[in-house]
Amino acid sequence: MTSAELSHDAFLGGLLHLWQPRKGYRAGVDPVLLAATIPAVSGQRVLELGCGVGAAILCLGARVSGLSLTGIEREESYAQLAARNGDGALEVITGDIADLPLTLRQRQFDHVLANPPYWRRDASVAADDPTREAALGEQTPLSVWIEVAAKRLAPKGYMHVIHRAERLPDLLAALPSYMGSVEVLPIAARHGRAAERVILRARKEGRADFRLHGPLILHRGDVHLDGDQYTQEVRDAFRTGASLVF
Structure with a gap:
């Protein structure tokens, strides 16, 4: 992509800047929320499935230093931007999660995160832009995302996935039997509103009881007002790149 086709956008109050296309799929708040909930510590290995331009995994890397960061992305143009954004701190592999390269199938990670496409195309209309469609339209079944994430975890490693709230039953049904200590964080726009997103956390070989947390509320007040209304x-x-206790 040419410079005119790209924007250089600040994340985490300027702690991180990302090149991304002006048109097509652009990273929003969901990857930032996902990254903020991951309890990673320095020295751990992290893999993001479908990393796009690297928003989620690089936000995590900006918050927690000393992580070994790896992302896999099917769209070559986005993989190239992720590598550029990582500037040597992010290993980017171009490939399909449904057919992982051998270099990934032989490795395990302490954390695997994913922001899979939200929309089932048997019940919605495809986006006109091919990059937006690749990011938003479910071409690889959600169950495959969960299976691949679980397999790449080291023992006691954590999986984190953000998705639409109505897909929570599908997320839970897809978890392999060896994934336990399941927790769900609903995300609602305002107090009294139904959750529109959920973050699922599960641990390989975890044995803790299931936990449904109270909702994370994004905005103060009952109605939209101009300006920053975040809680x-x-x-x-x-x-500031602060973590979200989950």
Whole structure:
């Protein structure tokens, strides 16, 4: 892509800047929220499935230093941008998660994260832009995303997935039997609103009871107003790279 086709956007209050296309799929708040919930510590290995331009995994790397970061992305143009954004700190592999390269199938990670496409195309209309469609339209079944993430985890490793709330039953049904200590964080726009997103956490060989957390509320007040209306914990995650306790 040419420079005119790209924007250089600030994330985490300027702690991180990402090149991404001006048109097509652009990273929003979901990858930032996902990254903020991952309890990674320095020295651990992290894999993102479908990393796009690297928003989620690089937000995590900006918050926690000393991580070994790897992403796999099917769209070559986005993989190239992810490598550029990582500037040597992110290993980017171009490939399909449904047919992982041998270099990944032989490795295990302490954390695997994913922001799979949200829309089932048997019940929705495809996007006109091919990159938006690749990011938003479910071509690889959600169950495959979960299976691949689970297989790449080291013992006691954590999986984190963000998705639409109505797909929670599908997420839970797809978990292999060896994935336990399941937790769900609903995400709602405002108090009193139904959750629109969920973050699923599961641990390989985990044995803790299932936990359904209270919702993470994104905005203060009952109605939309101009200006920054984020709740304090969400603002801290977006503006300073703070973690979200989950």
